[in-house]
Amino acid sequence: MTATEMIHSTPRSAGGAMPKLLIDGLSKRYGNVTALEPTQLAVEKGEFLTLLGPSGSGKTTLLQLICGLVERSSGRLFIDGVDQSDTPVHQRDIGLVFQHYALFPHLTVAENVAFPLKMRGCAPGEISRRVKDALEMVHLGHLGDRFPRMLSGGQQQRVALARCFVYQPSIILMDEPLGALDKKLRDHMQIEIKRLHRETGTTIIYVTHDQEEALAMSDRICLMNHARIEQIGAPHEIYTRPRTAFAADFIGISNIFRGEFVHDAGRPRLATPHGIFNLPEDVSATGKGGALVVRPEHLRIGAASPNRITGAVSEIVYAGSETRVIADLGGGTQAILRLWPGDPVPQIGETITAGWDANSAAFVP
Structure with a gap:
C-alpha cells in the first residue's frame, strides 16, 4: 500500500x-x-x-x-x-x-x-x-x-x-x-x-x-x-486484554501462569504446574498453549471457583490504599493478591487458597 x-x-x-x-x-x-x-x-x-x-x-x-x-x-x-x-x-x-x-x-x-x-x-x-x-x-x-x-x-x-x-x-x-x-x-x-x-x-x-x-x-x-x-x-x-506476555508483564502487576492445552469433556483448559485452569470464554485454543494473566484484584482468598491456586503467605505489603499479599506457590513462583476492604488479613506462613473467575483473566499465546 x-x-x-x-x-x-x-x-x-x-x-x-x-x-x-x-x-x-x-x-x-x-x-x-x-x-x-x-x-x-x-x-x-x-x-x-x-x-x-x-x-x-x-x-x-x-x-x-x-x-x-x-x-x-x-x-x-x-x-x-x-x-x-x-x-x-x-x-x-x-x-x-x-x-x-x-x-x-x-x-x-x-x-x-x-x-x-x-x-x-x-x-x-x-x-x-x-x-x-x-x-x-x-x-x-x-x-x-x-x-x-x-x-x-x-x-x-x-x-x-x-x-x-x-x-x-x-x-x-x-x-x-x-x-x-x-x-x-x-x-x-x-x-x-x-x-x-x-x-x-x-x-x-x-x-x-x-x-x-x-x-x-x-x-x-x-x-x-x-x-x-x-x-x-x-x-x-x-x-x-494484553495481547502478549510482555504487555501483560509490563503494564500493571500480573500473575502469569504458563501451560499447555488439555481437553476436558471437549472443553479446552490450560494445564500449568500450579493447576489446570478454565480459559476465558472468548479464547480460541489454537497451538500448543500459552499463558493466563490474572491481575491481583481478581484473586480472592477462599473464592469458590474451579480456578484455584494454593500457597504459603511469604509477605504482606501495606500500600495505604490497598494491601497486597504475596504467596509462594512452589517451584520459585509467587502470586500477588490484592485484599479488598473488609477482607481478613492472613498471617505470614499461613497457607491460603485463592481463586478467580475465568473471564476476568486474559490469555496470551
Missing part, C-alpha cells in the same frame, strides 16, 4: 477528518543497530497518545523522528495529509516539552513564554495578550515578573508548558516532562496537563516509561518493545 492509499484507508474520526499525524514505515538505524523498526501509526486530531516502554524500546527515537531531530532511515511522515518527511524541525509546527525545563535563566517568566512568539515575528500587542492568556491557563499569571530560579520545580514545568502552548503548535511532543518531579507533584502535574489538553484540544504525543502515568493520562497507549510497537489501544484495553 502506498502512503497516499494508507491516508485514504485510515479510519476517520467521527467527523470524517484526516488523521492529524500519519507515520508510514518510519525507521532508524545506526550502523548495525536498529533503534526503530519500520513503524505504522496514525494519530487523530486532538488525541492524547502516550508512547510507553522500557529504556531502549524505541519510544524516544520515534518522538525524535516525528519532530525531525534525527534523520530517518526509511519511511514517510504526514501531518494533516501533507508529507513533512523532509521538512526542517523548525518548520514542522511542532512544540516540544522536555524533562528538563530548558528555561532561560536571565529572562523572566513572561519573557520566557514570549520567546517563541518573538521568534515568529508576532506584534508586541499580540505577544502581550497571548503571554497573559498562557500564564493564566497554567495558573501563573501573578508570577510573570519572576525569574526561573525563584520558582519551584512544578512552577518551572508549568512555565515550560505555557511556553509551548502559547504559539499554538499543531502537535505537542512531551518527552518525560514529569520525570524530575517528586511523586505528589508529578500526580498534580498529570492533572494539569490533562486539563490543558481538554481545554485546548491540542494533539499531544507523550513519552514515558511510567505505566501508571500512561494509564492515567492517555486516550491511547502505544506500548513499545525492542524498537517496535508491541500493542496499541485504550488504557482499559491494554490493561485488561
Whole structure:
C-alpha cells in the first residue's frame, strides 16, 4: 500500500477528518543497530497518545523522528495529509516539552513564554495578550515578573508548558516532562496537563516509561518493545486484554501462569504446574498453549471457583490504599493478591487458597 492509499484507508474520526499525524514505515538505524523498526501509526486530531516502554524500546527515537531531530532511515511522515518527511524541525509546527525545563535563566517568566512568539515575528500587542492568556491557563499569571530560579520545580514545568502552548503548535511532543518531579507533584502535574489538553484540544504525543502515568493520562497507549510497537489501544484495553506476555508483564502487576492445552469433556483448559485452569470464554485454543494473566484484584482468598491456586503467605505489603499479599506457590513462583476492604488479613506462613473467575483473566499465546 502506498502512503497516499494508507491516508485514504485510515479510519476517520467521527467527523470524517484526516488523521492529524500519519507515520508510514518510519525507521532508524545506526550502523548495525536498529533503534526503530519500520513503524505504522496514525494519530487523530486532538488525541492524547502516550508512547510507553522500557529504556531502549524505541519510544524516544520515534518522538525524535516525528519532530525531525534525527534523520530517518526509511519511511514517510504526514501531518494533516501533507508529507513533512523532509521538512526542517523548525518548520514542522511542532512544540516540544522536555524533562528538563530548558528555561532561560536571565529572562523572566513572561519573557520566557514570549520567546517563541518573538521568534515568529508576532506584534508586541499580540505577544502581550497571548503571554497573559498562557500564564493564566497554567495558573501563573501573578508570577510573570519572576525569574526561573525563584520558582519551584512544578512552577518551572508549568512555565515550560505555557511556553509551548502559547504559539499554538499543531502537535505537542512531551518527552518525560514529569520525570524530575517528586511523586505528589508529578500526580498534580498529570492533572494539569490533562486539563490543558481538554481545554485546548491540542494533539499531544507523550513519552514515558511510567505505566501508571500512561494509564492515567492517555486516550491511547502505544506500548513499545525492542524498537517496535508491541500493542496499541485504550488504557482499559491494554490493561485488561494484553495481547502478549510482555504487555501483560509490563503494564500493571500480573500473575502469569504458563501451560499447555488439555481437553476436558471437549472443553479446552490450560494445564500449568500450579493447576489446570478454565480459559476465558472468548479464547480460541489454537497451538500448543500459552499463558493466563490474572491481575491481583481478581484473586480472592477462599473464592469458590474451579480456578484455584494454593500457597504459603511469604509477605504482606501495606500500600495505604490497598494491601497486597504475596504467596509462594512452589517451584520459585509467587502470586500477588490484592485484599479488598473488609477482607481478613492472613498471617505470614499461613497457607491460603485463592481463586478467580475465568473471564476476568486474559490469555496470551
